[in-house]
Amino acid sequence: MRQLANRPFIVTTSRRPTDAQWADAAHWAERLDAPLVARRGGIATTCEFHGVVGAVVVGADRVTYHEPANDLQYFYHPGMARVRMQSIRRGRGDPMVTAMRLQPGDGVLDCTLGRASDAIVAAHVVGDAGRVVGLEVSPLIAQLTIHGLATYNDDSPRVTAAMRRIEAHQTDYRLYLSRADGGAFDVVYFDPIFHAAVEGSEQMVALRELGDSSGLDSEAVTEARRVARRCVVIKQRYGTPLWEQLGVDTVIGNPSTRVQYGVIEADREA
Structure with missing residues (x-):
């Protein structure tokens, strides 16, 4: 699994991804050198199943990094x-x-x-x-x-x-x-x-x-x-x-x- 400051993570999709979403997720997995996995219910369940702390979720509208156990999420925004x-x-x-x-x-x-x-x-x-x-x-x-x-x-x-x-x-x-x-x-x-x-x-x-x-x-x-x-x-x-x-x-x-x-x-x- 990819390590991010001692945070192993995976790449996955929303619950019902389109073919285009899955292809986009594959691109992100390659980009981040992280494994691409299918969703197994919620994000927390998917992370627990794969033994990781976080997941990059490629959705229809944006890409978000989640750490369910730490109540942490990050996505791009230009701020102020x-x-x-x-x-x-x-x-x-x-x-x-x-x-x-x-x-x-x-x-x-x-x-x-x-x-x-x-x-x-x-x-x-x-x-x-x-x-x-x-x-x-x-x-x-x-x-x-x-x-x-x-x-x-x-x-x-x-x-x-x-x-x-x-x-x-x-x-x-x-x-x-x-x-x-x-x-x-x-x-x-x-x-x-x-x-x-x-x-x-x-x-x-x-x-x-x-x-x-x-x-x-x-x-x-x-x-x-x-x-x-x-x-x-x-x-x-x-x-x-x-x-x-x-x-x-x-x-x-x-x-x-x-x-x-x-x-x-x-x-x-x-």
Whole structure:
């Protein structure tokens, strides 16, 4: 069985799949290198029968990862991207965009893509002339996000257009950074799992459980400064110890937002 952070899982379908659904499920099984099995009643029963923790369920409308015993489910959704884009268009701005000093035509490397909400906002701001590349190391999150960015149709055409412009890859940012040219992007961005969860953000529980929890270290930041032409931006909960550990130059945000952005200027002599 495929292991996801010590979580063995299978791929299956809804209770009465069509031929097209079954074919799609077979594609997902290959994509995730996981066994494809037929449903045996409910998802919990199917997982128990196969001795696994989770199941990727390919339904008629979406693909969802379930862990019945943990009451956990995850499916692709662009999150608050649309609301944030509306705020920008109405002149209220966005703290991440402010921290990045983002302009049309910029290049952004998002090293911790997740569900790509931040990358979508960045893609909206940099426009057709810019470039946004997103990296995600968790195979399940990466594949669901890659699929979502290519197929999800938001009610807002602007959101959909921004999603389609993102180049998403399943890879470790450490490896990508080590191979990237110096000054390849204007901004290198990190949104590592917070040192403490933000209250009231239940929708992020699955990402926190399934995502990379290895944290951000100074070696990765040094590489990011080499790759960035302008700056490295790190998103964290207010009061994080990372600011002192990594030596950020500027912090954007305040206690009322619960989230801050630490800015480290690029090392153009590296």
